[in-house]
Amino acid sequence: xxxxxxxxxxxxxxxxxxxxxxxxxxxxxxxxxxxxxxxxxxxxxxxxxxxxxxxxxxxxxxxxxxxxxxxxxxxxxxxxxxxxxxxxxxxxxxxxxxxxxxxxxxxxxxxxxxxxxxxxxxxxxxxxxxxxxxxxxxxxxxxxxxxxxxxxxxxxxxxxxxxxxxxxxxxxxxxxxxxxxxxxxxxxxxxxxxxxxxxxxxxxxxxxxxxxxxxxxxxxxxxxxxxxxxxxxxxxxxxxxxxxxxxxxxxxxxx
Amino acid sequence: xxxxxxxxxxxxxxxxxxxxxxxxxxxxxxxxxxxxxxxxxxxxxxxxxxxxxxxxxxxxxxxxxxxxxxxxxxxxxxxxxxxxxxxxxxxxxxxxxxxxxxxxxxxxxxxxxxxxxxxxxxxxxxxxxxxxxxxxxxxxxxxxxxxxxxxxxxxxxxxxxxxxxxxxxxxxxxxxxxxxxxxxxxxxxxxxxxxxxxxxxxxxxxxxxxxxxxxxxxxxxxxxxxxxxxxxxxxxxxxxxxxxxxxxxxxxxxxxxxxxxxxxxxxxxxxxxxxxxxxxxxxxxxxxxxxxxxxxxxxxxxxxxxxxxxxxxxxxxxxxxxxxxxxxxxxxxxxxxxxxxxxxxxxxxxxxxxxxxxxxxxxxxxxxxxxxxxxxxxxxxxxxxxxxxxxxxxxxxxxxxxxxxxxxxxxxxxxxxxxxxxxxxxxxxxxxxxxxxxxxxxxxxxxxxxxxxxxxxxxxxxxxxxxxxxxxxxxxxxxxxxxxxxxxxxxxxxxxxxxxxxxxxxxxxxxxxxxxxxxxxxxxxxxxxxxxxxxxxxxxxxxxxxxxxxxxxxxxxxxxxxxxxxxxxxxxxxxxxxxxxxxxxxxxxxxxxxxxxxxxxxxxxxxxxxxxx
Numbered sequence: 001x002x003x004x005x006x007x008x009x010x011x012x013x014x015x016x017x018x019x020x021x022x023x024x025x026x027x028x029x030x031x032x033x034x035x036x037x038x039x040x041x042x043x044x045x046x047x048x049x050x051x052x053x054x055x056x057x058x059x060x061x062x063x064x065x066x067x068x069x070x071x072x073x074x075x076x077x078x079x080x081x082x083x084x085x086x087x088x089x090x091x092x093x094x095x096x097x098x099x100x101x102x103x104x105x106x107x108x109x110x111x112x113x114x115x116x117x118x119x120x121x122x123x124x125x126x127x128x129x130x131x132x133x134x135x136x137x138x139x140x141x142x143x144x145x146x147x148x149x150x151x152x153x154x155x156x157x158x159x160x161x162x163x164x165x166x167x168x169x170x171x172x173x174x175x176x177x178x179x180x181x182x183x184x185x186x187x188x189x190x191x192x193x194x195x196x197x198x199x200x201x202x203x204x205x206x207x208x209x210x211x212x213x214x215x216x217x218x219x220x221x222x223x224x225x226x227x228x229x230x231x232x233x234x235x236x237x238x239x240x241x242x243x244x245x246x247x248x249x250x251x252x253x254x255x
Numbered sequence: 256x257x258x259x260x261x262x263x264x265x266x267x268x269x270x271x272x273x274x275x276x277x278x279x280x281x282x283x284x285x286x287x288x289x290x291x292x293x294x295x296x297x298x299x300x301x302x303x304x305x306x307x308x309x310x311x312x313x314x315x316x317x318x319x320x321x322x323x324x325x326x327x328x329x330x331x332x333x334x335x336x337x338x339x340x341x342x343x344x345x346x347x348x349x350x351x352x353x354x355x356x357x358x359x360x361x362x363x364x365x366x367x368x369x370x371x372x373x374x375x376x377x378x379x380x381x382x383x384x385x386x387x388x389x390x391x392x393x394x395x396x397x398x399x400x401x402x403x404x405x406x407x408x409x410x411x412x413x414x415x416x417x418x419x420x421x422x423x424x425x426x427x428x429x430x431x432x433x434x435x436x437x438x439x440x441x442x443x444x445x446x447x448x449x450x451x452x453x454x455x456x457x458x459x460x461x462x463x464x465x466x467x468x469x470x471x472x473x474x475x476x477x478x479x480x481x482x483x484x485x486x487x488x489x490x491x492x493x494x495x496x497x498x499x500x501x502x503x504x505x506x507x508x509x510x511x512x513x514x515x516x517x518x519x520x521x522x523x524x525x526x527x528x529x530x531x532x533x534x535x536x537x538x539x540x541x542x543x544x545x546x547x548x549x550x551x552x553x554x555x556x557x558x559x560x561x562x563x564x565x566x567x568x569x570x571x572x573x574x575x576x577x578x579x580x581x582x583x584x585x586x587x588x589x590x591x592x593x594x595x596x597x598x599x600x601x602x603x604x605x606x607x608x609x610x611x612x613x614x615x616x617x618x619x620x621x622x623x624x625x626x627x628x629x630x631x632x633x634x635x636x637x638x639x640x641x642x643x644x645x646x647x648x649x650x651x652x653x654x655x656x657x658x659x660x661x662x663x664x665x666x667x668x669x670x671x672x673x674x675x676x677x678x679x680x681x682x683x684x685x686x687x688x689x690x691x692x693x694x695x696x697x698x699x700x701x702x703x704x705x706x707x708x709x710x711x712x713x714x715x716x717x718x719x720x721x722x723x724x725x726x727x728x729x730x731x732x733x734x735x736x737x738x739x740x741x742x743x744x745x746x747x748x749x750x751x752x753x754x755x756x757x758x759x760x761x762x763x764x765x766x767x768x769x770x771x772x773x774x775x776x777x778x779x780x781x782x783x784x785x786x787x788x789x790x791x792x793x794x795x796x797x798x799x800x801x802x803x804x805x806x807x808x809x810x811x812x813x814x815x816x817x818x819x820x821x822x823x824x825x826x827x828x829x830x831x832x833x834x835x836x837x838x839x840x841x842x843x844x845x846x847x848x849x850x851x852x853x854x855x856x857x858x859x860x861x862x863x864x865x866x867x868x
Binding site: 088 | 789
């Protein structure tokens with residue numbers, strides 16, 4: 001089967017002239033349909049830059065990024081906006097919900113932007129809210145609900161339009177461990193049952209252990225790739241810890 | 256590093272964020288100084304001797320301007336301080352004492368003030384030259400403006416602004432002492448509750464405004480309400496209008512938007528949801544500002560419209576009461592026959608006629624004289640007085656309070672008044688506003704002294720000063736349209752100038768207030784638009800929602816202000832029996848055009864702000 005995401009020799013350089021900084025160097029990898037991929041690495045390794053470039057929020061200096069048949073590295077701003085709207089979903093560390101809209105309105109925003117009919121919008125919002133267990137909260141405002149509920153709202157918004165690819169940037173970063181586990185299990189379930197393709201940037205080994213595959217980045221380059229395969233989540237967690245210790249990354253974060 | 260260095264560095268580094276504040280203070284100073292210069296100007300005081308209204312108008316306006324400028328600077332200052340709360344919090348967090356921070360802000364503000372004063376006075380000096388020239392032109396005078404630098408104006412400006420800056424600098428202290436560190440870090444409140452729409456207050460708002468309009472359109476003479484409230488009436492109308500406007504913004508608009516937001520078909524399409532909910536927050540939070548702007552706009556448009564109307568009608572007014580260019584008592588004078596359009600010799604007798612309790616004096620002319628005069632003025636409704644009838648002319652006739660005579664007694668016989676003309680057939684100053692036209696036969700029978708008058712209509716009457724002066728010196732009971740026009744245009748010209756000047760200042764101020772508000776909100780909304788960008792909203796759609804949001808914020812107070820002004824001007828024109836339609840429409844259009852420029856500038860800056868990464 002054709003891979004969903006193909007990254008070819010991507011490079012991102014910040015600054016101009018002599019004062020440049022290479023945030024990403026010769027990055028190439030593929031993600032297949034239905035995969036749950038984690039990206040890990042120490043602070044400043046280029047995790048977020050990679051995610052932003054893949055998510056079309058930032059553009060690479062060199063290289064190609066193919067999602068399906070579209071080369072997003074070469075698309076124009078307006079086309080990119082449409083592409084994001086139709087094919088990508090985002091979950092951020094700080095939720096990024098709009099304060100002035102209710103939970104329901106926050107979730108339906110991508111559908112409204114895509115100009116779907118109101119009846120279809122209502123149905124899809126109800127379905128996704130049930131999946132994430134936030135149906136009773138639909139008419140509340142973001143300031144009335146907890147951090148975990150906000151993140152589930154954000155996840156619902158990311159998934160409501162059935163995107164080809166979901167990007168999660170430290171989604172558990174601001175959550176307590178119970179809420180984090182709930183969210184990760186929901187994502188994992190979506191990945192298993194609905195074959196949603198998810199790419200998650202994290203520096204938390206526990207969160208990463210929910211993934212099927214993990215890419216490690218160091219100094220802007222891919223350094224290693226590990227697979228969960230048939231291992232249990234706990235075994236995979238140990239494996240990730242061992243790997244992080246080797247890289248000398250954020251092991252102290254994990255205790 | 257001393258505190259002085261810190262303050263200086265502060266200004267130098269944050270020049271961009273300071274520029275808005277400095278810009279508006281300089282603007283205020285330029286405006287005020289220019290106006291005061293005009294007030295003290297020698298050219299003006301020479302004029303003031305001839306047309307006395309000017310100095311009175313100037314003084315009153317300078318006072319209004321002073322209060323206004325003070326409010327405007329206080330407003331920009333508080334906007335500026337709000338923006339800098341985080342910086343203050345940082346100093347405080349680093350352990351700088353409140354007293355020192357307060358002194359820093361105080362000192363800094365005084366420095367900005369002094370700097371703006373120097374620049375403002377300089378610019379104001381140049382601007383006053385230009386404006387003085389315009390003023391002279393409007394007043395129809397040809398005077399070369401000298402380069403007089405008025406020390407009085409400088410001193411006046413310095414004192415006024417020193418006090419204003421002292422006051423705003425004190426505000427800085429207040430900000431420091433009033434807030435706790437934690438508040439300073441959360442300068443903008445988060446998670447504010449969405450305003451609830453109450454139908455009752457929405458209805459109340461519409462009703463209040465309707466009541467205000469209804470009262471304003473009552474006839475001054477006949478309405479029982481005017482009799483009841485008498486002098487309190489204008490205050491009641493203004494109070495109702497302001498309360499009504501406030502309710503319109505805080506309830507009616509909120510209600511309408513809430514209803515729209517609930518319409519899923521409309522709201523759940525594109526960014527409509529976002530537009531509506533942003534506006535809901537914005538309008539409720541800014542109801543006070545919007546009310547001020549609506550009221551200010553209404554005042555500006557009304558005052559400007561009325562003044563412009565007077566100026567516009569000046570010529571018509573002159574022609575109503577002084578239809579002939581010159582008129583005097585006595586023999587014909589030597590006038591260049593080339594410029595004469597019409598010249599008539601009028602014979603008139605004066606009669607005193609008793610009516611009820613009063614005795615009225617009428618100039619009596621005969622039918623053929625009347626016809627000659629009226630024909631020259633191109634009247635289309637010339638009537639012939641038959642046997643036993645007379646025609647009456649009352650130039651000051653007003654059906655609201657003038658009594659209409661059905662008949663008059665002349666030499667013991669009663670004559671029916673066949674027609675009443677409410678316009679003058681000759682210059683009212685020379686022969687009076689009231690006249691009776693009788694048949695030629697009756698005229699010859701009336702026993703009264705007969706006097707001879709000359710009425711002359713010449714070409715290009717506005718520019719016959721020399722002739723007018725000459726005739727004035729050599730004749731009696733002289734009236735001159737040339738003179739009247741000049742006096743009228745001088746008075747209304749200066750009124751128009753002051754009116755437009757203040758109008759422009761108010762307009763700029765209202766525009767700037769909205770601009771400030773929107774920029775603060777753009778700064779707060781940045782994160783929201785970043786989210787939208789990530790979700791896949793195109794820049795084009797974002798620009799559209801911003802256009803709509805800013806558009807509503809601009810349009811709502813403007814539309815309300817225009818309606819207020821339209822009602823007020825209707826009342827005004829009814830009261831003075833003037834047709835103001837054309838000048839008022841011109842004035843409103845001018846106002847709207849400048850206001851629209853502000854709108855586009857705001858949309859541009861808003862877009863720029865949210866697109867900064």
